Amino acid sequence: MLAVDEVINAVTDETILVSIMHVNNETGVIQPVAEIARALEDKDLLFHVDAAQSAGKMAIDLNLTPIDLLSLSAHKFHGPKGVGCLYIRNRSKNRLTPLLHGGGQEFGLRPGTSPTHQIVGMASALQLAQQNMTRDAEHCQRLKRSLLDVLMPLGGITLNGEQSETLPNIVNLGFDQVSADSLLITLRDNVAIASGSACNSGAVEASHVLRAMGIEGDRLYGAVRISFGRYTTETEIRTAGHRIAEQVLRLRELASA
Numbered sequence: 001m002l003a004v005d006e007v008i009n010a011v012t013d014e015t016i017l018v019s020i021m022h023v024n025n026e027t028g029v030i031q032p033v034a035e036i037a038r039a040l041e042d043k044d045l046l047f048h049v050d051a052a053q054s055a056g057k058m059a060i061d062l063n064l065t066p067i068d069l070l071s072l073s074a075h076k077f078h079g080p081k082g083v084g085c086l087y088i089r090n091r092s093k094n095r096l097t098p099l100l101h102g103g104g105q106e107f108g109l110r111p112g113t114s115p116t117h118q119i120v121g122m123a124s125a126l127q128l129a130q131q132n133m134t135r136d137a138e139h140c141q142r143l144k145r146s147l148l149d150v151l152m153p154l155g156g157i158t159l160n161g162e163q164s165e166t167l168p169n170i171v172n173l174g175f176d177q178v179s180a181d182s183l184l185i186t187l188r189d190n191v192a193i194a195s196g197s198a199c200n201s202g203a204v205e206a207s208h209v210l211r212a213m214g215i216e217g218d219r220l221y222g223a224v225r226i227s228f229g230r231y232t233t234e235t236e237i238r239t240a241g242h243r244i245a246e247q248v249l250r251l252r253e254l255a256s257a
Contacts (some may be wrong), residue, residue, distance in 0.1 A: 001029050001030070001031060001032070001165050002011065002020070002031050002032065002036070003161050004032055004035045004036055004039055007020070007036050007039070007040075008039050008040070008048060009110060010042070010101055011043060011045070011201070013243040014045075015045050016045050016046065017045060017046045017047075017048060017050070018036070018040060018045060018046070018047050018048070019047075019048040019049075019050065020033055020036060020047075020048070020049055020050070021049075021050045021052075021053070022049050022050060022051045022053065022054040022060070023053035023054040023057070023058070023167055023169060023170075024053070024070045024161070024209060025042055025052070025053050025170075026170075026172055026199070026209045026210070027160055027161030027172045027209065027210075027213075028053075028161060028166040028167045028168065028169065028172065029161045029162055029165055030054070030058070030164050030165050030166060030167060030170075030172030031103050033049050033060070033065070033067070034060075034064075034065045036116055037049075037066045037067050038065075038066065040066075041066045042113055046068040046069060047066070047067055048067075048068065048069040048070070048071070049067050049069070049070045049071075050071055051070050051071065051072045052071070052072055052073045053076060053167070053168070053170075055072040055073075055076060055077055055126065055129070056076070056077030056078075056125070056129025056130065056133065056206050057077070057129070057133065057136070057137065057169065057238070058133070058137075058167065062087065062132070066089070067089060068088070068089045068090065068093070068206050069087065069088060069089070070085065070086070070087040071084060071085065071086050071087070072084055072085050072087075074118070074121065074122035074125060074126075076081055076250075077125055077126055077129040077230060078128070078129065078229070078230065078231075079121055079124075079125030079126065079245075080117075080118045080121040080125075081120070082115070083114055083115060083118035083119060083122050084122075085122065089225050091107065095099075096109055098110055098111075099231055101111075106186055116141040118207075122244070132230070136229070136230050137167075137168060139230065140167075140168040140169040140228060140229065140230075142234070143168075143169075143228050143234065143237045144169075144171055144228075145170045146234055146237050146238055146241070147171065147226065147237050147238075147240070147241045149241075150238060150241030150244075150245055151173075151241055151245055151248075152243055154175065154245055154248055154249065155176075155232070156175060156176030156177065157173055157174070157175055157176075158173060158174045158176075158217065158219055159171070159172070159214070159234050160172040160173060160174065160210060160223055161213075169227055169228055169229055170225065170227045171224075171225070171226045171227070172210075172224070172225050173223065173226070174218075174219050174222035174223045174224065175248045175252075176218075176222075176252075177251070177252045177255045178219060178222055178251045178252060178255070179218075179221055179222055180195040180222050180224050181195065181221075182251055183224060183244070183247060183248065183251065184224070186250070187243065187244065187247055187253065188245045190240075190243050191240045191243050191244060193224050193225065193226050193244075194224065194225045195223065195224055195225070206220045206223075207220065207223060210223055224238075242252065243249075
C-alpha cells in the first residue's frame, strides 16, 4: 500500500498531476486516496483517481473527498462494456484538452454521438451496485474464504499484498515449486485465472506491480491472480479451488522428479 508521505515527497514544483489507482487491479490492495487527496488539497496540481476496480464495490464520498478527477468503467460493476465515466470536480479549474476534436457537445471535451443506451445501462448498473454493495462484499468474502480453505492446506503458498487492506474479490497468490505459466496452461480448459492484470494476461513479462512491491525470483514468476464477483457461486469457487489444488500437486511432483 502506498504511504501518503511517499506520494507527497514525490511531488515537485513541476508536478501538475497526481494519479492514483484506488484499488490495485492485480492485488486488490486499497490505496488511501482520501488521505492523499487531503494532503494534496493545498497544492497547485490536479489529483486523479482511477476507480475502475473500486466503483460499486466500496463507498467514496466525492462531496467530502477533494478529488479533482475520477474515472471508472461500467463493465467493472456489471454494466455494459465500452462505456465509462469521468468525474470532473471543478470544470473551470480543470481545463482539459480533448484528444479528439469536433463537435460542441460534452463541453468540447469529446466529439461524437453519446451512446444513450450504454450511459443508461451504466447508471442503472452503478445504482444496483450501490444498493448491493454490502451484500456483494460479504458474498465475495465468503468466496475468498472458501477458496483459501481449499488451497491453504497445500502449504507453500504466499499471498501477495496487505490482506487487511484489500477488496475480497481479488486474490493474488503463488505456490512454491509451481510457475504461473505452467499452472495457467494446465488449467486453461477448466479455470480462468491470470498471471497479472486482465489487460496484461497475454504478456510474457512478469508483473510490474509485484516487482514494484519488491517481489522477485520464483515468487514473482509464480504469482497468479484469481477474481470473482456477484454471480460466482460457492460451488464454482470450490470446484475451481480443487482443480487448482490438483494441478499444483501434480506440478510439484513433476518438479521434484
